[in-house]
Structure formats: C-alpha cells, structure tokens
Amino acid sequence: MSCIYIVPIWREEKYNLEFLRSKISEIFRKKAQIYESKKINLDSVYNPTRKQYNSSQILIQLLSNHPRDTFRILGVTDVDLFIPILTFVFGEAQLNGIAGIVSVHRLNNKFYGLPENEELLRKRLIKEAIHELGHTYGLVHCLTPGCVMNSSTYVEDIDEKSDQFCSTCFSAIRG
Numbered sequence: 001m002s003c004i005y006i007v008p009i010w011r012e013e014k015y016n017l018e019f020l021r022s023k024i025s026e027i028f029r030k031k032a033q034i035y036e037s038k039k040i041n042l043d044s045v046y047n048p049t050r051k052q053y054n055s056s057q058i059l060i061q062l063l064s065n066h067p068r069d070t071f072r073i074l075g076v077t078d079v080d081l082f083i084p085i086l087t088f089v090f091g092e093a094q095l096n097g098i099a100g101i102v103s104v105h106r107l108n109n110k111f112y113g114l115p116e117n118e119e120l121l122r123k124r125l126i127k128e129a130i131h132e133l134g135h136t137y138g139l140v141h142c143l144t145p146g147c148v149m150n151s152s153t154y155v156e157d158i159d160e161k162s163d164q165f166c167s168t169c170f171s172a173i174r175g
C-alpha cells in the first residue's frame, strides 16, 4: 500500500509531527509516515538577498529522492519560504503532482510578536498541510466559506477557515 510521507526539514525549531501524521492519515485515508530525508539541502535553496528559501527548489529535492511506495510527499519546514513572484508563501504544492511543502515560519505567533500558542500553531499547520495536499489532488482555490482550500494571504485567513474540505472539494479527494 502506498504511503504519504512527511519529511521534517528543520533549521532552528524542531517539532514532533506525530499529530500531523495521524491527522493526514485520517483525512486522506492513507498510511502516513514520517520520513527523514538526507537529501534536502536548505543552503542550496537559500536566497541571501531575500533571506528566504525557494520553495519550488525544495519540491524538486523532495521529488528527486523519495521512497518507492510514495503516494504523496510533504515537506514540513521552519524556514521562511518564497516563490519569485510573491513576498512569501505559507507553502507550495504541485497541482496534480505528488510533492508539497509547508512552513511553520509564519504560522507561529512568535513571528508576529505575539505570545506563543502551541495549540494554534498545530491547528494552522494541519490546515496548511491539508491545503497543500489538496492541490496535489488537483484542487484549486475554493470560494466556499470555511473550506480548507480557501486561499490564505494572511495568517488570519488561515484561522478563519476550517481544516475540512467542502462537499465539492471532498468528492475530488475521495475520487
């Protein structure tokens, strides 16, 4: 049986991702495992001018080395991600592909000078991870209020949506 692999890519912070693994397994009804990859090189995707990391290049690294039975592969990092046309991204995924990446960097209250809140951070990470995996199922941004596929520009947008797919998006996941 193929598997959703979750790849921790830490620079400074380290989080136990078991809560995320079990949630993803439950939502997507697939086996999910934490997979430590030695092939991710953050230094090579760092942009010193922007002081950020190129998320598309991390996706390429994830795709170039993953277990044979990979169904999806999702990187989880603490570094600040960007794509060239945007000032930052919470995450990125291949539409109809197998790879996604999500960052906790801007999901952490600490980034906004607010008191840390582990529970809130976990909720935000779950939503963004499910959102990016949704893109790998071919889902685009959804306008149905509360759907996890709503696009999020600010962290407040993430807090406003749920971690659930609306019925239309859900049917695409279940095929």
Ligand SMILES: [Zn+2]
Binding pocket: 131, 135, 141, 151
């Ligand atoms: Zn999106």
Ligand SMILES: [Zn+2]
Binding pocket: 142, 143, 144, 147, 148, 149, 150, 165, 166, 167, 168, 169, 170
């Ligand atoms: Zn939806």
